[in-house]
Amino acid sequence: xxxxxxxxxxxxxxxxxxxxxxxxxxxxxxxxxxxxxxxxxxxxxxxxxxxxxxxxxxxxxxxxxxxxxxxxxxxxxxxxxxxxxxxxxxxxxxxxxxxxxxxxxxxxxxxxxxxxxxxxxxxxxxxxxxxxxxxxxxxxxxxxxxxxxxxxxxxxxxxxxxxxxxxxxxxxxxxxxxxxxxxxxxxxxxxxxxxxxxxxxxxxxxxxxxxxxxxxxxxxxxxxxxxxxxxxxxxxxxxxxxxxxxxxxxxxxxxxxxxxxxxxxxxxxxxxxxxxxxxxxxxxxxxxxxxxxxxxxxxxxxxxxxxxxxxxxxxxxxxxxxxxxxxxxxxxxxxxxxxxxxxxxxxxxxxxxxxxxxxxxxxxxxxxxxxxxxxxxxxxxxxxxxxxxxxxxxxxxxxxxxxxxxxxxxxxxxxxxxxxxxxxxxxxxxxxxxxxxxxxxxxxxxxxxxxxxxxxxxxxxxxxxxxxxxxxxxxxxxxxxxxxxxxxxxxxxxxxxxxxxxxxxxxxxxxxxxxxxxxxxxxxxxxxxxxxxxxxxxxxxxxxxxxxxxxxxxxxxxxxxxxxxxxxxxxxxxxxxxxxxxxxxxxxxxxxxxxxxxxxxxxxxxxxxxxxxxxxxxxxxxxxxxxxxxxxxxxxxxxxxxxxxxxxxxxxxxxxxxxxxxxxxxxxxxxxxxxxxxxxxxxxxxxxxxxxxxxxxxxxxxxxxxxxxxxxxxxxxxxxxxxxxxxxxxxxxxxxxxxxxxxxxxxxxxxxxxxxxxxxxxxxxxxxxxxxxxxxxxxxxx
RNA sequence: GCCGGGGUGGCGAAACGGCAGACGCGGCCGACUUAAAAUCGGCUCCCCGUGAGGGGGUCGGGGUUCGAAUCCCCGCCUCGGCACCA
Numbered sequence: 070x071x072x073x074x075x076x077x078x079x080x081x082x083x084x085x086x087x088x089x090x091x092x093x094x095x096x097x098x099x100x101x102x103x104x105x106x107x108x109x110x111x112x113x114x115x116x117x118x119x120x121x122x123x124x125x126x127x128x129x130x131x132x133x134x135x136x137x138x139x140x141x142x143x144x145x146x147x148x149x150x151x152x153x154x155x156x157x158x159x160x161x162x163x164x165x166x167x168x169x170x171x172x173x174x175x176x177x178x179x180x181x182x183x184x185x186x187x188x189x190x191x192x193x194x195x196x197x198x199x200x201x202x203x204x205x206x207x208x209x210x211x212x213x214x215x216x217x218x219x220x221x222x223x224x225x226x227x228x229x230x231x232x233x234x235x236x237x238x239x240x241x242x243x244x245x246x247x248x249x250x251x252x253x254x255x256x257x258x259x260x261x262x263x264x265x266x267x268x269x270x271x272x273x274x275x276x277x278x279x280x281x282x283x284x285x286x287x288x289x290x291x292x293x294x295x296x297x298x299x300x301x302x303x304x305x306x307x308x309x310x311x312x313x314x315x316x317x318x319x320x321x322x323x324x325x326x327x328x329x330x331x332x333x334x335x336x337x338x339x340x341x342x343x344x345x346x347x348x349x350x351x352x353x354x355x356x357x358x359x360x361x362x363x364x365x366x367x368x369x370x371x372x373x374x375x376x377x378x379x380x381x382x383x384x385x386x387x388x389x390x391x392x393x394x395x396x397x398x399x400x401x402x403x404x405x406x407x408x409x410x411x412x413x414x415x416x417x418x419x420x421x422x423x424x425x426x427x428x429x430x431x432x433x434x435x436x437x438x439x440x441x442x443x444x445x446x447x448x449x450x451x452x453x454x455x456x457x458x459x460x461x462x463x464x465x466x467x468x469x470x471x472x473x474x475x476x477x478x479x480x481x482x483x484x485x486x487x488x489x490x491x492x493x494x495x496x497x498x499x500x501x502x503x504x505x506x507x508x509x510x511x512x513x514x515x516x517x518x519x520x521x522x523x524x525x526x527x528x529x530x531x532x533x534x535x536x537x538x539x540x541x542x543x544x545x546x547x548x549x550x551x552x553x554x555x556x557x558x559x560x561x562x563x564x565x566x567x568x569x570x571x572x573x574x575x576x577x578x579x580x581x582x583x584x585x586x587x588x589x590x591x592x593x594x595x596x597x598x599x600x601x602x603x604x605x606x607x608x609x610x611x612x613x614x615x616x617x618x619x620x621x622x623x624x625x626x627x628x629x630x631x632x633x634x635x636x637x638x639x640x641x642x643x644x645x646x647x648x649x650x651x652x653x654x655x656x657x658x659x660x661x662x663x664x665x666x667x668x669x670x671x672x673x674x675x676x677x678x679x680x681x682x683x684x685x686x687x688x689x690x691x692x693x694x695x696x697x698x699x700x701x702x703x704x705x706x707x708x709x710x711x712x713x714x715x716x717x718x719x720x721x722x723x724x725x726x727x728x729x730x731x732x733x734x735x736x737x738x739x740x741x742x743x744x745x746x747x748x749x750x751x752x753x754x755x756x757x758x759x760x761x762x763x764x765x766x767x768x769x770x771x772x773x774x775x776x777x778x779x780x781x782x783x784x785x786x787x788x789x790x791x792x793x794x795x796x797x798x799x800x801x802x803x804x805x806x807x808x809x810x811x812x813x814x815x816x817x818x819x820x821x822x823x824x825x826x827x828x829x830x831x832x833x834x835x836x837x838x839x840x841x842x843x844x845x846x847x848x849x850x851x
Numbered sequence: 852g853c854c855g856g857g858g859u860g861g862c863g864a865a866a867c868g869g870c871a872g873a874c875g876c877g878g879c880c881g882a883c884u885u886a887a888a889a890u891c892g893g894c895u896c897c898c899c900g901u902g903a904g905g906g907g908g909u910c911g912g913g914g915u916u917c918g919a920a921u922c923c924c925c926g927c928c929u930c931g932g933c934a935c936c937a
Binding site: 281282285286289290292294296313314315316317328363368370393394395396397399400401404405406407408412413414415417491492493613616617687688689690693695696698700701702703704705707708710711714774775777778779780781782785788 | 852854855856857862863864865866873874875876877889890891931932933934935936937
């Protein structure tokens with residue numbers, strides 16, 4: 070009686086055996102090319118959900134394929150273990166964040182093991198442990214020494230619910246990335262990393278193969294803009310000048326007013342007494358707005374004149390100065406020239422407040438205008454495209470792009486302006502007013518030394534266990550007296566500690582370096598030799614949600630490490646793949662409130678991990694994601710059952726010499742008759758070698774859905790032909806089928822290979838099958 | 852508004868410019884079974900036809916080509932990103 074396929078029995082058994090044999094423990098070796106496969110480490114949220122399986126299970130299949138192809142694969146695993154939810158859980162339930170986090174890690178680790186992956190658990194990392202965060206602190210000090218970590222008072226994003234500041238990257242549509250509370254502005258002293266120093270370099274993607282859209286998102290985020298910065302003088306105040314930035318210096322003759330951001334430092338100085346009241350009221354109103362309100366593009370323009378006037382350096386004209394919240398303090402110089410004829414926003418503002426509009430770039434033919442006529446019909450809207458310059462003195466008649474260059478030169482000669490480049494990217498704000506994170510290793514000497522870094526030999530600054538972590542708007546550590554009070558390492562006088570903790574994106578910016586040897590206990594926190602062997606990551610796999618956060622920070626971080634002489638490459642992740650999102654059976658994003666959450670453990674118990682892995686691969690292209698179909702999974706399960714039957718139940722036929730009666734023609738087997746062995750063999754062989762060829766190609770290109778479809782077709786054909794093929798052809802096909810299935814369904818493949826067919830353990834140490842182009846070729850082409 | 856991805860059966864999806872719908876789900880019919888499950892076999896884009904066969908069909912409209920789901924142009928819809936960044 071043939072055995073039944075029982076994944077519940079097979080899977081844990083093989084998982085234990087692989088673990089006991091250390092099958093997936095990776096070490097540097099010179100006889101094989103290295104391949105660092107990496108999945109984005111999960112946050113310690115508590116449970117492994119389907120999305121994790123989609124990432125970790127499918128990524129594992131690809132890594133297994135690379136192993137079989139002869140690569141020395143490193144595929145580590147760890148946990149992103151600091152962060153707000155642990156603290157919030159502690160506040161809600163009274164469990165200490167450490168306890169909560171470690172409990173979740175234990176649980177998630179067990180669940181991850183049920184995937185049956187090649188994850189090398191000897192390399193496991195948890196970022197909340199001192200053995201990890203010590204090196205966050207060490208690296209922070211290096212950044213500080215290099216002038217790349219600095220403290221500044223700046224307007225920052227404040228989440229009123231989470232009671233902490235956020236990096237720009239963590240504000241999505243004006244809301245906190247975590248809790249979606251509208252963010253407000255605050256002026257605070259905070260620690261920043263100087264990512265802007267690397268803005269240009271981060272725009273260079275030539276060393277990496279990433280999805281186009283991620284590159285685009287990063288490019289947009291960095292927002293490089295080339296233009297001219299020039300000074301506008303203030304009427305009656307020879308001591309003052311207003312710097313403005315523009316990309317359209319060709320339009321300077323069209324300036325009809327100047328705008329300052331409401332918070333601009335010159336506003337108080339310049340406001341005329343009679344406007345003081347109105348200005349103050351406007352500033353107050355602007356300050357109270359949330360980011361969402363302020364940045365809404367469909368909002369009506371608002372503003373007030375401050376009663377002062379500016380002199381246009383191009384033509385000496387006197388124009389009014391306004392403040393308006395459509396000008397942002399944090400971009401450019403926080404002040405603009407307004408040219409309503411050539412800018413949509415200024416045009417709208419002019420209409421609202423009845424300000425003059427003067428055409429300086431004639432649209433020409435496009436709008437039926439004639440630049441040389443001297444007649445300029447009223448513009449129905451701002452004309453922003455290039456045209457012919459008019460009303461611009463000596464520059465009249467020039468095409469406007471050329472005019473830009475000429476005026477830029479003219480300003481430069483007169484020393485009132487220069488070409489400059491602006492970025493939208495802001496420096497990375499890394500302070501957090503929360504408990505569960507890495508303490509920033511800085512001290513404030515109360516006597517005379519000011520800001521003093523904690524000496525390296527005093528690291529780590531240990532996060533105290535006993536803190537009151539209710540959010541108050543101030544770091545919880547600030548109320549912990551024995552933590553706060555310290556001694557100045559320079560003068561020995563009293564000092565206080567920095568009580569803010571680091572953004573958790575600090576942790577994720579280098580964890581992949583720590584993985585190469587997580588026990589390494591010397592600076593810089595990772596083994597340089599092992600890192601030199603394994604890095605950079607060959608294939609990074611994870612969600613697209615980190616496109617401008619983690620992925621940008623890590624690229625910055627590694628460049629800094631390179632400049633510190635700690636690594637010798639610039640890009641951490643050579644190739645990136647973003648898998649899609651698995652939706653609930655109803656087609657919506659899974660959420661507890663919707664009640665459409667699929668629990669992978671349930672399906673693992675019912676049908677096995679191999680089935681769940683294969684189903685996730687089969688559902689569609691990996692980058693597309695899609696709804697989990699409760700019924701669809703049975704098709705994949707049936708397929709694995711069929712493979713089981715093919716390999717166990719159907720006894721191979723004895724090899725027979727083909728006698729070739731009537732063979733040679735391409736005739737179909739007649740209905741009800743049997744094919745000659747050699748003809749059936751030929752058909753099976755051809756299909757097999759075509760399958761190997763196609764499956765290999767699909768594997769290389771992450772097309773797991775069609776890869777499995779082809780294995781299904783092959784197994785269907787084998788079933789049809791099993792009564793007519795020779796044992797030899799059959800056996801070749803069964804072995805190759807199992808080898809090709811091994812990455813996707815590692816347990817069943819191992820069981821059939823090792824136990825049922827008695828072939829050498831382990832199938833996962835075998836070479837990927839090769840195809841013979843001659844056998845794969847079609848006999849005839851029409 | 853700008854920049855990308857996409858639009859193909861009842862559903863998830865396939866298809867070097869060359870037989871549209873592989874593979875799977877669901878559905879229908881049949882075999883096995885006392886019965887059901889499981890398993891196995893057949894059918895399953897639409898229309899006409901018992902059949903062989905014929906006609907139509909890949910969001911809509913044009914175009915290139917011997918030949919277009921695929922390439923080009925216009926439009927519609929949809930998903931994602933960015934968006935008062937001067």
